[in-house]
Amino acid sequence: MNTHFVNYILLAVGILTVMTAIIMIFLDKLKGDDMYFNIDVKEQEIKKVIEDAEEILSELNFTSDVIVKEIEDKINNLNKIYRSVNNSIAQINSGPMVKQQVTQQSVVLQQPQQTVEKTSVPVRFKPMTIASTAKNAIIEEKSKTKQQMIFELADQGISIVDIAKRMNVGQGEVSLILSLKNEEK
Numbered sequence: 321m322n323t324h325f326v327n328y329i330l331l332a333v334g335i336l337t338v339m340t341a342i343i344m345i346f347l348d349k350l351k352g353d354d355m356y357f358n359i360d361v362k363e364q365e366i367k368k369v370i371e372d373a374e375e376i377l378s379e380l381n382f383t384s385d386v387i388v389k390e391i392e393d394k395i396n397n398l399n400k401i402y403r404s405v406n407n408s409i410a411q412i413n414s415g416p417m418v419k420q421q422v423t424q425q426s427v428v429l430q431q432p433q434q435t436v437e438k439t440s441v442p443v444r445f446k447p448m449t450i451a452s453t454a455k456n457a458i459i460e461e462k463s464k465t466k467q468q469m470i471f472e473l474a475d476q477g478i479s480i481v482d483i484a485k486r487m488n489v490g491q492g493e494v495s496l497i498l499s500l501k502n503e504e505k
Contacts (some may be wrong), residue, residue, distance in 0.1 A: 395499065402500060470497050 466487065473483045480498070484491040 395496070398496070399500065399503060467497055467501075470494055471501055474498055474501075 466489070469487060470483055473486065474480075478486075480491050480494050484494045487494070
């Protein structure tokens with residue numbers, strides 16, 4: 321009888337094990353379906369975020385295209401103005417005003433030569449020092465235009481940022497002047 325009792329206990333333990341396994345499989349299946357549902361929801365959310373990002377990128381591209389076009393139009397306008405100013409300056413320099421000034425200067429130069437008396441006063445020359453040459457260089461440098469200075473510094477290979485700092489002007493102004501020079505070539 322003891323052996324039958326052990327057999328019944330083993331049978332009960334086997335049935336409980338099979339029932340537990342079936343319950344575990346069912347619970348795991350429910351969790352798996354829930355997991356797949358969550359993956360689908362997350363996938364939809366990611367697709368929506370990607371679509372929103374693409375829409376924002378297209379808006380940014382459109383805006384940047386509009387801004388670039390406006391800047392190009394303004395640069396072209398400035399180029400036209402620059403050329404017209406240069407043409408006006410060339411016309412002024414080659415006009416009759418220059419000829420009048422030259423004739424007036426020649427008349428003025430002739431008159432003092434007639435009244436100058438020769439004297440024998442010795443003239444002494446000072447030897448040129450390094451300090452005076454440095455002063456002359458500074459005076460020459462100041463007399464150069466801002467554009468010429470920017471062109472010279474750029475030809476020396478100095479960056480736009482450094483040129484802007486040295487000249488005490490904005491980087492945009494320096495790059496605009498350099499772009500105008502490049503377009504003239």
